[in-house]
Amino acid sequence: MNGAEKHELNIDDRLRLSFEATFDQTVDLKRALEPLLNVLEAHAGVWMPEVVEGKRKYTYSRATVLKALDEKRGKKSMSAGFSRVASPLLDMSLRLWLPPSAPRLYVWxxxxxxxxxxxxARCREFVEMVRTWAAHYPVSDATANSLSEDQLADVSSFDRAEEASEENRVHEVSWLNVFGPKLVESVGRERMLSTPAHLVEELPNGSVLLVLRPTAADFASDEARVAQARAHVHLRPDLDFDTVLRTLRERSAALVPVEPRFHPDVAPFLSRLPDEFAISERQRKIAELNAFRPPVPEEWLPVALPSDVANPERVLESYGDLSEGLVAGLHTKVPSIMDETAESLTDLDFFFWKEDFPKRYERHLIDGHTAPALGAYLGDVLVRRLGGTWVLRQKMEESQVRVGKRVWLPFLRARRYMQSCQSLLDYSLTQFFHEVERYRP
Incomplete structure (x- = not known):
């Protein structure tokens, strides 16, 4: 993932443009960029950049663009980032290669x-922006597409792996495409210009602009998939139309919304997970999580083991130290941990899952410190929020919290919880709390 893609894993799908061309290095930078910025300002509309970033952030202006580029000037290139502070969100970058390198210009x-x-109308403005840029800056390649479609294309390529590196063939047809002169000649200019699509236009440097449909956002509709298949097979006669269309329809099926129906005891935790996956995987993950049924908690006893500690106050103090150590270590990453609530436990579930905690940290540290501290913290939450009472044992894992007619084993639960990344789901703190809650008097 390159720097321009740092915000990719997010809630909503987005339109992405990759534009690569050359520019005139013989003129000063202000003059070289004037056409680019003129066109951006004329056609961006509601997604116009508000912030420019070099080593520092500035309000967008022509002057701050030059300043940011100068701040990020290296030996071979200079770059600047662009963004917005309000919706719609924007992640944009501009990179220019410096002499003696070839005069490349890249916009993301x-x-x-x-x-x-x-x-x-908005799509028309976007196309006009790319067309005008391509008319001024000799373009070698440009594509604009949905993020989710690009992700799906990465795993359902129409080419065999050994052929995927061939440059002079059309591997995918995006919503917007600018095919460079070499590719146009390889495919055949006449064939390229006769592609069935919404817009096909020859550009000044011999490239061809091809736009599949009037709008970009309906790319997964069946009408759009048929149009995409027809264009792709026209440009690649070696491909079979039915096979291409079937693959495209499978991509669309992967994006059909799945209604979350999570197990109620773990729903507060599971509902946070889908947004952590790539947009193209999200609906499949929701379906998997809908089917997930955690094991019924077994960390309880019908009758309490009698306390066998000589100094309960000292034991409780040691548990308090363990719990406070966990809070001190995680309070900046999980602020709610200081509240000792059911929501705090869900926040911890999410944190440990997102961090792949059992996989990333050494087992002896988890078993010797994290799991015991978590057990002490979990027990304290049962005491504080569900009216529980500690029943202490010399062997920590046998220490219990009485809630209602059962006694619960928070240290045993914490140990099982920390065994693996799957265990974070199977033995979640969220589920355990809600199971105990049912027995509250």
Whole structure:
């Protein structure tokens, strides 16, 4: 993932543009960039950059763009980032290669949400921006597509692996494409210009602009998939139309919304997980989590083991030290841990899962410190929020919290919880709390 993609894993789909061209290095930078910025300002509209970033952040202006580029000037290139402080969100970057390197110019744009581009007029402005840039800066390649479609294309390529590196063939057809002169000649200029699509236009440097449909956001509709398949097979006669269309329909099926129906005891935890996956995987993950049924908690006894400690106050103090150590270590990453609530436990579940905690940290540290501290903290939450009472044992894992007619084993639960990343789901703190809650008097 390159720097321009740092915000990719997010809630909404977005439209992404990759634009690579050459520029005139013989003129000063201000003059070289003037056409680019003129066109951006004329056509961006609601997603116009508000912030420019070099080593520091500035309000967007022509002057701050030059300043940011100068701040990020290296031996071979200079770059600047662009963003917005309000919706719609923007992640944009500009990179220029410096002499003696070839005079390359690269623009990356990611606009969220994709639903902005349901409007024909806004899509027309976007196309006009790319067309005008390509007319001024000899373009070698440009594509604009949905993020989710790009992700799906990465795992369902129409080419065999050994052929994927061939440059002079069309591997995918995006919503917007600028095919460079070499590719156009390889495919055949006449064939390229006769592609069935919404817009096909020859550009000044011999490239061809191809736009599949009037709007970008409906790319997963069946009508759009048929149009995409027809264009792709026209450009690649070696491909079979039915096979291509079937693959494209499978991509669309992967994006059909799945209603979350999570197990109620773990729903507060599971509902946070789908947004951590790539957009193209999200609906499949929701379906998997809908089917997930955690084991019924077994960390309890019908009758308490009698306390066998000589100094309960000292034992409780040692548990308090363990719990406070966990809070001290995680309070900046999990602020709610200081509240000792059910929500705090869910926040911890999410934190440990997102961190792949059992996989990333050494087992002896987890078993010797994290799990005992977590057990003490979990027990304290049962005491504080559910009216529980500690029943202490010399062997820590046997220490219990009485809630209602059962006694619960928080240290045993914490040990099982920390065994693996799957155990974080199977033995979640969230589920345990809600199971204990049912026995509260």
């Amino acid at each position: 744009i990611s606009v969220q949400p994709l639903s902005l581009f349901m409007e024909t």
